[in-house]
Amino acid sequence: MPTLVEIVGRLGGRVVGDGATVVSQVGSLESAQAGEIAFLASAKYRKALATTGASAVVLPPAAESASELPRIIVDQPYLYFARLAQLLNPTLKPEAGIHPSAVVESVIPPSVSVGPLAYVGPRCEIGEHVVIGPGCVVEAGSKIGDHSLLYGNVSLYHETVIGQRCIIHSGAVIGGDGFGYARERSGAWVKIPQIGRAVLGDDVEVGANTTIDRGALDDTVIGNGVKLDNMVQIAHNVKLGEHTAMAGCSGVAGSTVVGARVMVGGQAGINGHIEVASDTVVSSRTLISKTVKEPGIYTSAMPAMPHDEWMKSAAHFRHLDALVTRLRELEKRIAELERKP
Structure with a gap:
C-alpha cells in the first residue's frame, strides 16, 4: 500500500x-x-x-x-x-499458457494466456502478454498487439487487426460483415462480399456486445485511444478519429468519417456517407443527418413530456411554417403602425 x-x-x-x-x-x-x-x-x-x-x-x-x-x-x-x-486497482490477468480445452492453430509467445474453449485460427499474429479469454474466437489471419486483453466470448473475424493495449469486453464482435446488398428488380437482395478489414489502433476499448463491421472494400478504421461503450454499432468503412468516445447504444452508419476527440452521447445516431468535424459533441439521442463542418455541441433530441402535451405539440408542428409567415406579417404591420403619427 x-x-x-x-x-x-x-x-x-x-x-x-x-x-x-x-x-x-x-x-x-x-x-x-x-x-x-x-x-x-x-x-x-x-x-x-x-x-x-x-x-x-x-x-x-x-x-x-x-x-x-x-x-x-x-x-x-x-x-x-x-x-x-x-x-x-491493476487489472488482474490470468497466468500465461494455453488451457487444455483451447484450440490454437498459430504459433504464439509463451507470455500469452488462452482461456478455456477459446479458438485461435491459423496465420494469426499474437503479441506479447496478450490475454484471450474463455470462449473467444480469433479467426484466421487476425493480429492482436502486445498487452491487449480480450474478455470471454469475444469474436474476431478473419484478418481483424487489434492494436496494443486494447481492451475488448465480452460479447463484442469485430470484423463481421457490413450491411451491404444490391437489389434485384424483383426486390430480392444480393449480398455484396465484405472484403475489407476491421482495424483498431492502440489503446482502444470496446464495450460489451459492441459490433464493428469490416469494410466492404476499404478497411473500417478505429483510431488510437477510441473508447466505445456497450452496444455501440460501427458500420462498414467508418473511420473514427483518435480519442473519440461513444456512449451506449449509439451508432455510426457506413462510410462516415468521424474526426478526432468527438464525443457522442447515448442512443445518438450518425448518418452514412458524411463527415463530422473533430472536437464535435453530439448530445444523447441526437441524429446527425448531414456533414458537420464546424465543431460545437449539436442537439436534436426532444425532452420527455406528458403524452397529451406531446400530441398537442405534434399537431402544431405541421403548421409552424405558416405560423412563422403570419408572425412576420404581423410584425411588419405593427412596425408600420408605430411609424405613423
Whole structure:
C-alpha cells in the first residue's frame, strides 16, 4: 500500500500534510472510509469535505485550505483520480499458457494466456502478454498487439487487426460483415462480399456486445485511444478519429468519417456517407443527418413530456411554417403602425 509521497512520486502533484499517510483504495467523499483517498473535482461537493471518512483527499489548488486532511494538490483532480484508481486497482490477468480445452492453430509467445474453449485460427499474429479469454474466437489471419486483453466470448473475424493495449469486453464482435446488398428488380437482395478489414489502433476499448463491421472494400478504421461503450454499432468503412468516445447504444452508419476527440452521447445516431468535424459533441439521442463542418455541441433530441402535451405539440408542428409567415406579417404591420403619427 503506497504512501502519499510514493503516489506523488509516481503520478506527480504536491503533498500537503502527512506524506507518510498510507492509502489502499479510492472512494467518494461521501462513502470513503479510513485508509481510502477521495477527491474533489467540483465545488458543489465541497461541503462533503467536512464529514468525509477518507484518510486523504485530492484537491485543486483553489481548495487547498478547505480541508486539514493529508492531501495531494493537483490541477485536474478527476484525471488524477482516474490514474490513481488504476494504480491501486491493476487489472488482474490470468497466468500465461494455453488451457487444455483451447484450440490454437498459430504459433504464439509463451507470455500469452488462452482461456478455456477459446479458438485461435491459423496465420494469426499474437503479441506479447496478450490475454484471450474463455470462449473467444480469433479467426484466421487476425493480429492482436502486445498487452491487449480480450474478455470471454469475444469474436474476431478473419484478418481483424487489434492494436496494443486494447481492451475488448465480452460479447463484442469485430470484423463481421457490413450491411451491404444490391437489389434485384424483383426486390430480392444480393449480398455484396465484405472484403475489407476491421482495424483498431492502440489503446482502444470496446464495450460489451459492441459490433464493428469490416469494410466492404476499404478497411473500417478505429483510431488510437477510441473508447466505445456497450452496444455501440460501427458500420462498414467508418473511420473514427483518435480519442473519440461513444456512449451506449449509439451508432455510426457506413462510410462516415468521424474526426478526432468527438464525443457522442447515448442512443445518438450518425448518418452514412458524411463527415463530422473533430472536437464535435453530439448530445444523447441526437441524429446527425448531414456533414458537420464546424465543431460545437449539436442537439436534436426532444425532452420527455406528458403524452397529451406531446400530441398537442405534434399537431402544431405541421403548421409552424405558416405560423412563422403570419408572425412576420404581423410584425411588419405593427412596425408600420408605430411609424405613423
